[in-house]
Amino acid sequence: MSLHPMKTLLVEARAKGYAVPAFNCANLEMIQCVLRTAAELRAPVILGIHPVEMDYMGGAPVAVAIARAVAEGLDVDYAIHQDHGDTVETCIRSIRSGFTSVMYDGSHLPIEENAANSAEVVRIAHAYGVTVEGEVGTIGMTDEFGARLENAHLCDPDMAERLAATGIDCLAVAIGNAHGFYTATPELRFDLLEEINRRVKIPLVLHGGTGIPRDQVQQAIRMGVAKMNVGTALRYAFVRAAADLCASEVVRDLPLMALGRAGIRAGAEVVREYMDICMCAGRSG
Numbered sequence: 694m695s696l697h698p699m700k701t702l703l704v705e706a707r708a709k710g711y712a713v714p715a716f717n718c719a720n721l722e723m724i725q726c727v728l729r730t731a732a733e734l735r736a737p738v739i740l741g742i743h744p745v746e747m748d749y750m751g752g753a754p755v756a757v758a759i760a761r762a763v764a765e766g767l768d769v770d771y772a773i774h775q776d777h778g779d780t781v782e783t784c785i786r787s788i789r790s791g792f793t794s795v796m797y798d799g800s801h802l803p804i805e806e807n808a809a810n811s812a813e814v815v816r817i818a819h820a821y822g823v824t825v826e827g828e829v830g831t832i833g834m835t836d837e838f839g840a841r842l843e844n845a846h847l848c849d850p851d852m853a854e855r856l857a858a859t860g861i862d863c864l865a866v867a868i869g870n871a872h873g874f875y876t877a878t879p880e881l882r883f884d885l886l887e888e889i890n891r892r893v894k895i896p897l898v899l900h901g902g903t904g905i906p907r908d909q910v911q912q913a914i915r916m917g918v919a920k921m922n923v924g925t926a927l928r929y930a931f932v933r934a935a936a937d938l939c940a941s942e943v944v945r946d947l948p949l950m951a952l953g954r955a956g957i958r959a960g961a962e963v964v965r966e967y968m969d970i971c972m973c974a975g976r977s978g
């Protein structure tokens with residue numbers, strides 16, 4: 694088992710033409726599901742843990758302790774990544790707790806403020822060997838924007854270049870992607886991605902991976918995307934499996950563990966599917 698700075702996994706992926714999926718995890722079972730399936734597939738993987746998910750688990754140190762304990766004994770190359778931290782303080786807390794990567798999301802701020810805060814996170818994170826992901830343009834929710842996002846929310850290549858100059862290790866781009874279930878098939882803006890990739894030399898990150906068609910993901914990988922976030926699909930697999938079990942059994946007699954096991958089984962299918970889309974299986978040393 695090997696815990697890496699996320700940058701190590703992304704640089705390797707970009708050089709070899711695949712992406713590493715980051716699966717959002719909110720509890721022990723999701724972490725078990727993701728790490729065990731990655732180990733089976735010999736695929737590098739990223740545990741994406743949002744500050745809300747950390748709080749649910751009892752704080753950043755608890756999340757890290759669970760991840761490390763589950764990984765112990767597994768042969769898996771992984772990173773523990775803080776998803777969407779909206780303050781510098783949140784990022785510092787995760788860095789101090791043992792996360793090997795943090796996303797500072799200042800995309801809601803004017804670019805100069807976003808860049809200043811990103812630079813501050815970079816200064817601290819890099820002193821600990823921790824990776825930093827930044828964001829420009831707003832990757833909204835699918836139900837806010839529909840499949841066609843307004844131009845105002847897309848990633849501006851000038852701003853991408855400005856943010857990359859702060860020393861961030863990877864950049865999340867808004868190119869027609871969004872969080873949640875897409876209400877129509879998304880159409881990624883490859884013209885924009887191509888320009889950003891030409892001007893920004895760091896690995897790019899695609900959020901809202903659930904439901905982006907395979908050919909579009911793989912085209913994006915050829916244009917510099919080295920990490921894809923998958924939250925909705927894994928969460929839905931766990932919730933659906935638990936709901937189906939509750940509907941089919943006498944709930945009074947149902948062991949709580951049966952719900953967890955059903956989720957792990959269903960979630961493993963999702964992890965396999967996205968590993969395949971990202972062309973990530975078999976890539977671990």
Ligand SMILES: [Zn+2]
Nearest residue numbers: 872900901922
């Ligand atoms: Zn996101």
